[in-house]
Amino acid sequence: QAHNTFDEADIPALDLARLNQARMVAPLRTPHSALPTLQHRPWLQVDLPANQGRILRLVDFASAGMAGTRYRSWLAALKPPPPPSFTQYPRDGERIRPGPTRFQWRGPRRGVDVGFRVEIAGDAGFRGVLLATNSAAGSGLALDLAALPTATGPDRWWRVITIGPNGEAAADVPPARFVLAADAPIQALPPESKAGPNGELVVHSLRGDQQPKFGEVLSANFESRGAEGTRVNGRDQRLLYAVPAWPEEDCTVAVHVRIEEMPPNRIGQIFSAWAGGMDDPLRLVVENGKLFARIEAGGGFGTPGVPLDTGRWHQVAAVKRGATLTLILDGQPAGSCPAPEFTITAARDCALGGNPHFTGNEYLAATFAEFGLWNRALSIEELRQAAPAAPSLETFTFKTFGDHGEGLQADVHRPPGDGIRPVVLFIHGGALMAGDRKLTAKPGSLLRTLLDAGYVVVSIDYRLAPKVKLPEIIEDVRDACNWVRKRLPEIIPINPEQLVVMGQSAGGYLTQMTGFCVQPRPRALVSFWGYGDIAAEWYSRPDPFYCQQPLVTKEEAERPGSGKLYLYCRQQGLWPKVVTGHNPETEPRAFDPFCPVRNVTREYPPTLLIHGTKDTDVPYALSVQMDKELTAKGVEHQFVTIPEGGHGFRSKEDAEIAAQTYRQVVEFLKQHTKR
Incomplete structure (x- = not known):
């Protein structure tokens, strides 16, 4: 001071x-x-x-x-002077044929009021300037070198002057030199990417058979592709896209991804444009359970990592704006780091699920949707608008009763994307005494398959026996169907006329019940190891299979939380009486309204029956019985037998047969619903 x-x-x-x-x-x-x-x-x-x-x-x-x-x-x-500009093409020392030639440079472009003047001289000191253009905008222009004034020798030098409101500036580097030669090859310019009106280089939904809106797919190796997205296996599959000219300054990549499995002890590429050692202009990568945005350009640049869940959809994005790289996770900034202002790269393509050129294992087991690459920095709001929401789960109360507002709930699983969808009402099993609506969308599951096929899945709860009897349970299912048809279309875009009912075991039984007790009738039914007769000996007499297990006393069965009521009922042959309040021995006609096999008419909906021949809980013969009755009444249906199959699919041992069966389910649904 x-x-x-x-x-x-x-x-x-x-x-x-x-x-x-x-x-x-x-x-x-x-x-x-x-x-x-x-x-x-x-x-x-x-x-x-x-x-x-x-x-x-x-x-x-x-x-x-x-x-x-x-x-x-x-x-x-x-009053700062304008930033300098740097020559690019023609390259220093390049031989150029006299005639129209493209001159290209790199200079300030964001929010700076500048113009550019190209100067060509016959000497490196620019004592004799042969040409000086008027101020031009942009980063390039074409000049006819055949019209240049003559000068000694073939060598010419050129530079770019940046013109701003506070003066002019030239780069403090030697000017670039080119050589005029009549036998020089035609000027080789770098390829240009044809960007969309908002800078789109690649935009691909990755759902179904939809082609990219912008950009070109060079190769696509994947495990499956459906309405939910495209899945790669994490071993040798990736999706490769052309990027003829990588953005030198700002760029954005965004994609919805659900990682199926984190790679152990290595990185996994969500997105990469790697072209060689220390040449990756942008990547989104997971490592040790965390997500990073990174750039390799003469050095390494990377954001801090943030944890990323497997089995759940996320929107991930990397935005390079000037000298800053920002990681975006689910619409919120998750970290940033310094980055090169300009990126010079040999990258001419990019990949999802792996490295486009590195021969080592950087593959990632994941499902992708809504992929976009832009040659500018998108805002958070633009990112939200660019990609529709990932698959979602919402829970609704479809029925209330009682003085305290108790209710029954439905989980509504929606595939990503817009459009009116058909709907599957799913009913869980559990002998009408247990179970709940919870489903998992893990790879290979029935729910995942239905979502991939573009169906909304509504999984419901219902009241359970012995607290209520069978009529009340059927009433709950009927109310759920009515809610889906009347109320759900006001909440989400579904077609209530395209309602399919599906269930497993006791849910398969209730599915068959909807074929005649629900009006209007469902579009189709799918029954996994279900049954159409609840009064037959298999349920009303002690079951040999369950009697091999330690006998359960009545006191044990009735003890709250014991979970042994069903076993007790099967050992004693009491299930029909406990669930309905009627004795099939003395009141056989009381079971008529509760046995689908006794209520099949020509109006019964198209039905798909699925059952294993070695089912020890619900005999295979019950689906055989229903198959015969449907045939007799002329009802369109299919019967899928699982040889040596038990009551349900075991997760690992039966994965292949389960996948095949689920594909058959989807094909059946497509025949009876309009997409």
Whole structure:
């Protein structure tokens, strides 16, 4: 402060337009009267022009702050000159045929009011300028070199002058040289990507057989593709897209991804444009359970990692804006890091699910949807608009009863994307005594298959026996069908006329019940190991299979939370009586309204029966019986037999047969629902 007439808070802004007026001031040889306490004399003093004609003196004591004095690292400035621009094409030393030639450069483009002037000279010092263009916008123009004034020799030099409101600027590097030669090849320019109106380079939904809206698929190796997205196996599959010219400055990549399995002890590429060592202009990668955005461009740049769940959909994005790379997770910034302002890369393609060129294993087991690559930096709101929501789960109360507002709930699983969908009402099993609506969308599951096929799946709860009897349970299912038809279309886009009912075991039984007790009748029925007769001996007599297990007493069965009521009923042959309140031995006609096999007519809906021949809980013969009755009444139906199959699919052992069966289910549904 002793060297200036103002204190730190009043330091004026430097006037960069008058920077040529700066002058060095000789340090005082004797201490100034205002500096009695200073132990060091200035080593360097510079007077710089500031605004309003003032002078700012900068003083360097070469003391490295040992006296504890404050430092100011940044000073405000006014009237900055424009940033310099750098030549690109023709490249330095390139042979050029006289004639129309494209000149291209790299310069400031974001929010800077500048123009550009191309100068060509016959000497490196630009003492003899042969051509100087008018101010041009953009980053390139075409010039006819055959019209240049003559000069000594074939060598020519060129540079770009940036023109701004505060003057002009030239890059402080030697100018580029080219050689005029009549036998030179036609100028080779870098390829240009044909971007869409909003900078789209690649936009691909990755659902079904939809082709990219923008961009080109070079190769696509995948495990499955449906309405939910495209799945790759994490071993040798990836999706490869062409990017003829990678954006040099700003860019954005975004994709919906559901990681099926994190790669152990290695990285997995969600997205990569890797072209060689230290040349990856943008990547989204998972490592040790965390998500990163990274760039390799002469050095490594990466955001902090954030945890990422498997088995769940996420929208992940990386936005490069100027010298900052930002990671976006589910619509929110998740971290950022410095990045190169410009990126020079050999990348001409990019990949999902793996590295486009690296021969090592960087594959990722994942399902992808709504992939986009842009040659500009998108905002958070633009990212939200660019990609429809991932598959969703919402829970609704479809029925209330009782004084305290108790209710029954339905889980509504929606595939991603827009459009009116057909709907599957799913009914869980559990002998009408147990179970709930919860389904999993893990790979290979029935729910995943239905979502991939584009169906909305509504999985319901219902009241359970013995607290209520069978009529109340059927009433709950009927109310659920009515809710789906009347109320759900007001909430989400479904076609209530395209209702399919599906269930497993006791849910298969209730599915068969809807074929005649629900009006209007469902479009189709799918019964997994279900049954159409609840009064037959298999249920009304002690079951040999269950009698092999330790016998359960009535006291044990009735103890709250024991979970042994069903076993007790099967060992005693009491299930029909406990569930309905009727005895099939003395009241056989009371079961007529509760046995689907006794209520089949020509109006019964198209039905798919699925059953294993070795089912020890619900005999295979019950589906055989229903198959015969449907045939007798002329009802359209299919019967899928699972040889040696039990009551349900075992997760690992039966994975292949389960997948095949689920595909048959989807084909059956497609025949009876309109998409």
